[in-house]
Amino acid sequence: MAKKSFGNLGKVENMGGGLSNLITDTSKKEQKSSVKTEKTYLVKTLNIEEDDFKFIKKYVRYRRMGGDTEFTQKEALEEALSLLKDKYPDVAQNL
Numbered sequence: 165m166a167k168k169s170f171g172n173l174g175k176v177e178n179m180g181g182g183l184s185n186l187i188t189d190t191s192k193k194e195q196k197s198s199v200k201t202e203k204t205y206l207v208k209t210l211n212i213e214e215d216d217f218k219f220i221k222k223y224v225r226y227r228r229m230g231g232d233t234e235f236t237q238k239e240a241l242e243e244a245l246s247l248l249k250d251k252y253p254d255v256a257q258n259l
Contacts, residue, residue, distance in 0.1 A: 249256040
């Protein structure tokens with residue numbers, strides 16, 4: 165059986181660099197240039213009709229069954245509010 169050669173891996177002069185000696189391409193990945201604004205969330209009590217709440221729960225369940233397994237009721241409300249803002253941009257501008 166042939167003996168495998170690992171180059172200078174076992175030599176004393178190569179022992180101080182750690183993994184950086186083994187990695188030939190040390191260029192950093194390009195960072196995303198998109199800017200995200202951090203949202204501020206409030207904890208509030210909301211009065212909602214029972215049928216509307218059942219609709220939200222059912223909508224979330226269907227989204228999860230459709231493959232979006234991490235979809236939440238909070239995201240469903242955010243989606244609904246986004247649609248309202250798109251429908252009434254003049255109200256959204258005055259906020």
